[in-house]
Each structure stands twice: as structure tokens, then as C-alpha cells.
């Protein structure tokens with residue numbers, strides 16, 4: 175083993191929803207470690223920004239305008255990627271979306287939109303891309319971007335959380351089905367990563383400037399996140415590069431939390447004076 179085991183030189187990656195946020199960070203991160211990247215993104219302007227980040231690192235980029243909730247568009251995006259690069263080594267199923275509402279206020283249309291974007295897109299992209307990886311006979315890596323909401327109850331995010339939980343189990347099953355081809359399948363479970371998407375949930379729609387390299391450290395965040403700050407897209411990119419590289423050659427079927435410790439904390443928060451920890455219930459009783 176040596177430092178070159180982290181490199182992805184000349185590998186080809188598809189990253190879905192990579193015009194902003196976590197997908198953009200992962201696309202740029204894979205390029206920084208040597209991969210060429212297919213940007214599958216619905217917004218052409220955002221795709222151009224990501225293409226610029228990839229090309230500025232000396233790597234090739236193919237931006238394919240794709241609505242990832244449309245399985246026909248997914249299949250033609252993968253075909254175009256295969257024609258253009260002739261190989262595929264990495265697939266990052268990042269695209270996803272959420273509308274916050276109590277379950278009883280959600281319409282059937284809303285359930286189906288969640289399922290199309292968060293789950294059917296995962297199935298369709300995996301089904302379309304994996305045969306090219308198999309025929310390359312060099313193995314490969316699939317990284318599914320799930321969420322901390324896959325691991326805990328998520329009031330007002332019920333359908334989204336159910337989709338993300340399904341994603342983590344699909345990850346485990348695919349890890350077994352694809353093991354004989356040397357294709358490893360893992361998931362990320364991020365929590366509060368500074369992206370246009372999460373800002374949109376908290377404050378309403380926001381434009382898409384590149385988020386800061388380190389997330390904010392407001393008082394609430396400092397108390398909730400053991401590492402004391404929001405996550406950044408680079409925090410997610412680092413984990414994705416690791417999982418795609420030979421450094422993770424014996425890692426498959428796992429869901430890796432990228433959350434500064436929030437999944438581990440499970441209800442513990444920092445005391446308001448910063449001295450030690452308390453369970454949220456103790457605070458309510460005080």
C-alpha cells in the first residue's frame with residue numbers, strides 16, 4: 175500500500191445531481207484525484223459551473239442535461255457517457271430531494287415525486303450503468319448518497335426518510351450481487367452539509383454560489399454537532415474519494431456517516447455553557 179492507492183487516475187465517474195451541493199463537491203473531488211467526470215444535472219447553467227471545476231483540474235468533463243426523475247433520460251445519459259468515454263468505473267447516485275410536511279398533509283403525488291427522484295432514479299441509474307462496469311472487467315465503485323434520516327425517525331420528512339432507508343438496504347444487497355464483479359457498493363449518510371439544498375429547506379429557495387469550504391458554527395449547530403460545525407461538500411467529497419479508491423478495496427456494503435458525530439450523539443447535546451453534555455430531555459425537565 176502507498177499514497178498512490180488513493181488516486182483515481184483516468185477512471186471515469188458519473189455523478190448525478192452534480193451541478194451544486196454535495197454532488198458538485200464529489201464531482202470536483204473525484205477530478206482532483208484523477209477521474210474524468212460525467213455531470214448528470216437538470217440545470218445546464220449549474221452543470222457548466224461544475225464542468226469548469228473539473229476542467230480546471232486538467233480532467234475531462236461531459237455535462238449531460240438530465241432530469242434524473244425520468245428513466246428514459248437516465249438511460250440515454252448513461253449511453254452518451256459510454257459512447258464518449260468508452261468505460262465506466264465509478265457511479266455516484268447523489269441526486270435526491272425533499273419537501274418538508276407532516277405525512278398526513280402530503281399528497282399521493284408528493285409521495286410519488288419523492289420516490290421517483292430518490293429511489294427510482296437510484297434503481298434506473300444503477301441498472302443502466304452497471305453493465306458497462308462489468309464489461310470493463312476492472313471492477314468499480316458505486317457510492318449512494320443517503321442521509322442521516324435513513325438511520326433515525328424523521329418527522330415531517332417521512333417519505334424522504336423511507337426512501338433513504340431503502341437506499342441503504344439496496345446498497346447492502348447490491349454489494350453482495352456485484353461482489354463477484356469486483357464492484358463495491360457503499361453509501362454515505364450526511365447530516366447538515368452546507369449546500370443550496372439544505373439552505374433552501376431552512377430559509378427558502380437560494381441561488382447556487384459555491385458553499386463555504388467549512389460550514390457555519392452557530393450556537394445551535396455547535397451544541398447539536400459534536401464536531402461543532404456544519405459539514406461541507408468537501409467533507410463528503412473526501413469520503414467519496416476514499417470509498418472509490420483502492421484504499422477502500424475491502425470495504426463494501428457499508429453506510430458511512432458524514433455528520434460530525436450527530437448519528438452517534440442520538441439525543442445528547444452540548445450544555446449551553448459549553449461545559450459537558452446533556453440529554454435534551456434533561457434540559458426540558460430543568
Ligand SMILES: NC(=O)c1ccc[n+]([C@@H]2O[C@H](COP(=O)([O-])OP(=O)(O)OC[C@H]3O[C@@H](n4cnc5c(N)ncnc54)[C@H](O)[C@@H]3O)[C@@H](O)[C@H]2O)c1
Pocket residue numbers: 190191192193194195196197214215216217220240241242243268269270271291319320321322363364365366367368369370371372
Ligand atoms: N445537504 C445536506 O445536509 C444533506 C443531508 C443528507 C442527505 N443529503 C442528500 O445529498 C444529496 C444532495 O443534496 P444537496 O443538499 O447537495 O442538494 P442541492 O439541492 O444543494 O443540489 C442538488 C443538485 O441536484 C440537481 N437536481 C435537482 N433535481 C434534479 C433532477 N430531477 N435531475 C437532475 N438533477 C437534479 C440540482 O439542480 C442541484 O444542482 C441528496 O440526495 C440529499 O438528499 C443532503
